Amino acid sequence: MDNDNSIKFCNLLAQMIKEANLSNIKFYTTLGIKKPYFYDILSGKVNPPPPERQFAMLKLLNPTEEQRNLFFDLAAQERNEVPADIAEILKDKELCSELRKNINYKKILKNGDCKNE
Template identity: 60%
Template structure:
């Protein structure tokens, strides 16, 4: 069971590997990364990997929905980026248009986007 309070990406990754019944060696080998880089990620010395590598990790680990969302959220938080799954979703112009239709631009501009400005 993963305790989601105050968890870091490296901790979650370690748990997800265990939950997938994989060894760490099998995981980084299947992922196609070198041992030193993997252990830098696993110890928190290196930032979470870039989005394409995150998707590859998810494909290998097959976590449940809540752990998948947490994975992308923690990676984004530590990388100071938009979550990779959301960024991928936003690549589709129709998705961006649908989101913009829900934005209250008057409030967004007035408060600088500090509050929830979705209608």
């Protein structure tokens, strides 16, 4: 799914909380988040929460697949990280080995080439 650059994590989170019929108070108290931090997330004053908190949020929100993917993608984009769901899966060493079999190292290492001239 392509990210719509006009939507931000904070807006998506607010929408998902509303769609889950949760009050903001119920949401942040259930997660154990302090009120000021929660409202800083909702206002976009701080980066999206770390991956562990993202997973906890989604357990409460019960999103659609599309919402879940967008949630992880926006959080990762704003945190400048790999999406939390992908990062979690990449902890599997066997999967990493399989993925590396298909990497074109000549191509990716060429982009970082340092020429000693």
